[in-house]
Amino acid sequence: MFINQSLLRQQAAFREFADVSHWVDPVAVTLTMKQAIQPTDGLVRRLVYLDRYGASQNLRHCLNTLNCKVFGNRFRRFGEKLRVIPVLEGGNGRRLHYHLMVDCPRADLKDVFPAMIGDAWEATTWGYYQSDIQTGADEGWKFYISKLRDKPDYADAIDWPNYHNPDRRA
Numbered sequence: 675m676f677i678n679q680s681l682l683r684q685q686a687a688f689r690e691f692a693d694v695s696h697w698v699d700p701v702a703v704t705l706t707m708k709q710a711i712q713p714t715d716g717l718v719r720r721l722v723y724l725d726r727y728g729a730s731q732n733l734r735h736c737l738n739t740l741n742c743k744v745f746g747n748r749f750r751r752f753g754e755k756l757r758v759i760p761v762l763e764g765g766n767g768r769r770l771h772y773h774l775m776v777d778c779p780r781a782d783l784k785d786v787f788p789a790m791i792g793d794a795w796e797a798t799t800w801g802y803y804q805s806d807i808q809t810g811a812d813e814g815w816k817f818y819i820s821k822l823r824d825k826p827d828y829a830d831a832i833d834w835p836n837y838h839n840p841d842r843r844a
């Protein structure tokens with residue numbers, strides 16, 4: 675199988691850029707999405723299908739909810755946010771889903787953090803009940819989510835609007 679050298683360079687650059695060595699307690703997260711919903715406006719009976727822009731907006735809603743729960747007013751007032759590396763996969767006949775690496779910022783949240791993520795996801799419009807949230811993620815999870823397979827366009831698969839990784843070690 676031929677692998678484009680440009681894609682391999684993009685992958686290597688992303689893996690180097692997405693440094694997680696300074697994270698406190700990384701969590702490996704897979705979130706699936708409904709592919710279509712029926713609006714509840716009551717006017718027209720039609721399905722609305724999910725695209726990558728809607729998926730990104732849905733994840734942003736989930737992360738905003740989660741950030742409010744974790745940081746309270748500091749999220750809104752001072753912009754304090756969770757460290758997140760989100761990658762969107764699927765499309766072309768496969769169910770859209772996110773792989774994320776999320777940093778649990780405090781030791782007192784370690785036991786409840788996975789449930790907080792799951793609750794925030796299920797409360798979104800497009801959140802599907804199938805999700806997998808595992809504590810103790812490492813560099814191997816980062817390598818998995820940055821694989822080339824299952825991404826129609828590798829550069830667009832990284833959800834940059836929802837990416838947040840301050841204090842990256844240079």
